[in-house]
Amino acid sequence: MTLDExxxxxxxxxxxxxxxxxxxDGDAIxxxxxxxxxxxxxxxxxxxxxxxxxxxxxxxxxxxxxxVDSEIKNYDLAISIDCAxxxxxxxxxxxxxxxxxIVIDHHGSNNMYGDLNYVNPASPACCEILVSMLExxxxxxxxxxxxCIMTGIITDTGGFRxxxxxxxxxxxxxxxxxxxxxxxxxxKKTMGTKTKANFELTKRVIDRLELLENGRVAFSxxxxxxxxxxxxxxxxxxxxxxxxxxxxxxxxxxxxxxKDEEEAYKVSLxxxxxINVSDICLLFGGxxxxxxxxxxxxxNVKEVKEKIMEEIKKWME
Numbered sequence: 001m002t003l004d005e006x007x008x009x010x011x012x013x014x015x016x017x018x019x020x021x022x023x024x025d026g027d028a029i030x031x032x033x034x035x036x037x038x039x040x041x042x043x044x045x046x047x048x049x050x051x052x053x054x055x056x057x058x059x060x061x062x063x064x065x066x067x068v069d070s071e072i073k074n075y076d077l078a079i080s081i082d083c084a085x086x087x088x089x090x091x092x093x094x095x096x097x098x099x100x101x102i103v104i105d106h107h108g109s110n111n112m113y114g115d116l117n118y119v120n121p122a123s124p125a126c127c128e129i130l131v132s133m134l135e136x137x138x139x140x141x142x143x144x145x146x147x148c149i150m151t152g153i154i155t156d157t158g159g160f161r162x163x164x165x166x167x168x169x170x171x172x173x174x175x176x177x178x179x180x181x182x183x184x185x186x187x188k189k190t191m192g193t194k195t196k197a198n199f200e201l202t203k204r205v206i207d208r209l210e211l212l213e214n215g216r217v218a219f220s221x222x223x224x225x226x227x228x229x230x231x232x233x234x235x236x237x238x239x240x241x242x243x244x245x246x247x248x249x250x251x252x253x254x255x256x257x258x259k260d261e262e263e264a265y266k267v268s269l270x271x272x273x274x275i276n277v278s279d280i281c282l283l284f285g286g287x288x289x290x291x292x293x294x295x296x297x298x299x300n301v302k303e304v305k306e307k308i309m310e311e312i313k314k315w316m317e
């Protein structure tokens with residue numbers, strides 16, 4: 001059983017590092033911190049290394065202990081959380097240099113790049129996988145672990161709106177509520193509050209939004225210049241892809257964001273049932289879920305739009 005092997009590696013390791021994907025979201029940060037607390041229950045200390053993350057998640061317990069780097073270059077064990085491919089892993093040198101590696105994830109596009117891989121694509125959030133791990137390890141869920149887990153579940157399900165939410169999702173939510181986890185507060189902080197920069201970027205996305213393919217595809221974008229002018233911070237672009245998705249008749253929402261000042265754009269796709277955007281993103285070296293995926297595509301706005309639309313049209317035929 002993979003979980004038995006994972007527990008064995010954790011117990012044998014003297015130094016452990018927890019890593020996640022670049023541009024981490026609520027599930028990535030929540031599951032990374034939850035894993036740190038789980039390891040503490042097993043009497044193990046671990047470093048969580050994340051270069052930068054949206055400030056909306058600073059309320060999470062353990063964020064004050066997040067590191068941007070480490071003096072330890074060769075950990076006994078590296079744990080990748082919520083990251084489908086090694087390419088997307090942030091601070092991947094720590095993973096490469098570790099004696100043993102573990103991957104815990106819920107993306108269907110995961111290519112099993114760890115020594116041990118615990119991947120469940122049926123789970124709507126990586127944080128939900130951790131609940132089953134806790135049950136198997138017979139570790140009681142503390143309020144701080146529950147807060148981190150609930151944050152991941154709420155953000156990765158879009159507040160329980162996305163396909164993939166299961167009966168177990170609500171059962172876990174009910175149990176965390178009984179433990180005293182303040183779910184309304186988490187929901188407000190992660191889903192119900194916009195930063196001023198996010199509000200300003202939202203206006204620009206709406207102004208530029210195009211409906212293509214007879215209204216079945218929504219397309220919009222922001223540039224590095226937009227982010228500078230609105231004083232945007234990491235995470236202020238979150239949720240912008242859903243602006244197009246929420247329009248009646250839209251089957252695929254395309255949102256692209258310029259990467260630094262390069263001629264390259266980070267592409268986010270959201271879709272309705274029947275269009276697998278993960279397959280589309282895989283063509284560009286990206287991936288994700290069937291209904292939510294991303295990739296990095298070289299080119300200017302016009303070129304990136306044409307490249308992605310060419311592939312989307314194939315699904316529309």
